[in-house]
Amino acid sequence: MGAVTAFDPVAEHERTRVALEAAIGRLVELVGAIGDLEVPSGVPVWSVGDVGAHLAAVYLAYGSAIPGERSGAGAEGIDWDAVLAGPEGTFGERIAAVNALSIGLVAGPERKRLGPILAERGAAFLRDSAGLAPDTPVPAPWYGPGRTVPLAAATGLMLSETLVHGLDMARGARRPWPLAAEEASLVIGQAMVTMMPLALDAEKAQGVRIAFDLALKGGPRLAVVVEDGAATVTRDPAPRPYDCRITAAPTAFLLVSFGRMPLWKAIARGRMRAGGRRPWLAPRLSELITAP
Template sequence: MGAVTAFGPVAEHERTRVLLEAAIGRLVELVGGIGDLEVPSGVPVWSVGDVGAHLAAVYLAYGTAVPGERHGEAAGRIDWDALPAVREGTFGARIAAVNALSVGLVAGAERKRLGVILAERGAAFLRDSAGLAPDTPVPAPWYGPGRTVPLAAATGLMLSETLVHGLDMARGIRRPWALAPEEASLVIGQAMVTMMPLALDAERAKGVRIAFDLALKGGPRLAVVVEDGAATVTRDPAPRPYDCRITADPVAFLLVSFGRVPVWKAVTLGRMRAGGRRPWLATRLNRLITAP
């Protein structure tokens, strides 16, 4: 597959939808071949079934958040206001609370239908979001009160969750699960532009001023600027001075960002490298912008 080389919002969003549909199909096939959902996954303390249940909750959350007519599972919506950490906590605390809730939403005998649930909810998101503009606001209260994300970011996030957690499940049952460069590039370009500023550790970022030039092989290119407790991420930025340039294979960057591959391994394999005036600052990016 080719990688993302230019930013055409509508075409890129449609391509993300195509790859999401294909990834959901691969995921459902993987789940259908799992005999024991209680085996450990690639996520500490979560079983393979827990990971699948979490994914089902993600699909439900985004599927019921898409603007317009709803189909089906309205009764399954989550009462986000009932979670104090979601209303009041930091980004990390909110995500931890949501993750803890998500694992129990598909439990017991219902987990035997996990593949069917994932297929139905994934298809519902794609169906109900079809034809909407990439910049359509999608409510995302799990990220904070009143928070919305563009539909393009929501679609990219659905793809990232499917890819990364599909890997977690595949590792648990010792089966292959491939991530293509185009898939990773689309996640980075569609979702991470929105999510990186939200995931900034504001306490660690106090007093910090660093400009990162993030160049992914085949695209996209991002300017990530951390300045005194806030972050901005710009897609395909105009020329400007940077403190540190990070050049990376998109799959390696995605897996390092989500904590699935250690940065030293990506560097050793030649899939990530740092340059620029202050290359040693590259290691600070993962400490400032934390994995969800």
């Protein structure tokens, strides 16, 4: 596939902001077109309205974490350790706790305003983060005590939540929800570099040493190295030996990573393939690093 040139973090972050604004607009249109928010969604147990309420909570959480003056409604008074699994909770436990909490934050008659709430909170995040550097630390205590993520990752995560959960809502409502390769590439490049090490199953990774070369068609390219219970992810890495090379279409990789497409289907459609010295190790990536 050839070498991938170094990316411009400021320009890519700006493209992610543009993509997020467009995705939020599509999401609000989708919600407005759904007559019954209580129909089942693409997420087991959750209704379409539950998924929308979860997204509204995500928008609020990240919007409230933006440093400086905020124009949107904040959640800065939340004691996250009390709300979630406590300071000793694992990454997965904390995410499961906040997910369970989130669907009740927009409930009852307020769900009739789900579209406007999503629009308001999404716009507040974009407005309050405008002009900040991509590496600005954003508090993310729901990932762990004292945890921060770069603004670029927070923006990419907002985009991933919007795209993936928009798909969940559209599937439940039987409406189209196209995912562009460029959108998926932005999520992978902006968010996954930060989130993949956090989402590593440290217990399963004990004693494991595997280096993956992850090449997304059109970029980015990532080196994902799992070694003795920890993972590092490097974008546009220098040449090095790898155990397994995974080549994938960005949208397919995004959907497989979030459990919205079976791995076998992506392979059967020619959208993912494995190579390198030990190609049979490819499925281990999704076993070791899982979406909560």
